Amino acid sequence: MISIDESPLPNVIGFLALVSYIATLLPTTLRIVFPQTKETGIPQWLLKRRRIIGIIAFFLALGHGFLMVQKRNFDFFDIKTFWIYFQGVITFIIFMLLSITSNNWSVKKLKKNWKQLHKLTYVAMFILIWHIWDKMSGHWTYLTPISLIATTIITVLFIIRLWIERQDKQQKMATKVTKANLLEKSSK
Structure with a gap:
């Protein structure tokens, strides 16, 4: 039987970091998967604030990590520590x-590489499910199922988004080919 523990402060801060992070993933996903949400203005509102929400997510994750290090008294010179907390460390680095x-300076300096770098956010999304499941198994709090459900939903929506984008791309390519064939036939 699963017992529900009380959520300690590091877990609450980690949960808030997760909620903030999910908010950064929502604008594009909502726009593509649920196009009718454009009318609500929610995706646009989140999109305008995506960077600041992401920075808030980072600082909350930093607070979560700091409190966990303090609570567990980690030995940073022990390789086992990094192996045990691999998912959290990788997600934190991302x-x-x-x-x-x-920031705008990084966008200008990194150009196309900026967009490539920021695709790491989707890697973090998958690692977070693993991190939550692995670290919370055996001592769930009331936040654990909410966290797992939220990360699973945003991940499934992301996969649906990729599928829709792929379908749209294939449809555009088919339209281009058809138009090119029509132009070729009309020029003969």
Whole structure:
């Protein structure tokens, strides 16, 4: 039987980081998967604030990590520590890179590479499910199922988004080919 523990402060801060992070993923996903949400203005509102929400997510993740290190008294010189907390460390590094480059100067300097770098956010999305499941198994709090459901939903929506984008791309390519064939036939 699963017992529900009380959520300690580091878990609450980690949950808030997760909610903020999911908010950064929503604008494009909502726009593509649920096009009718454009009318609500929610995707546009989130899109305008995506960078600041992402930076907030990073600082909340930093607070979560700091409190966990303090609580568990980690030995940073022990390789086992990094192996045990691999998912959290990798996700934190991704969040740090994204946070550091969430400014206009970085966009200008990195150009196309900026967009490629910020695609790491989708890697973090998959790692977070693993991180939550792995670290919380055996001592769930009331936030654990909410966190797992939220990350699973945003991940499934992301996969649906990729599928829709792929279908749209294939449809556009088919339209181009058809138009090219029509132009070729009409010129003969």
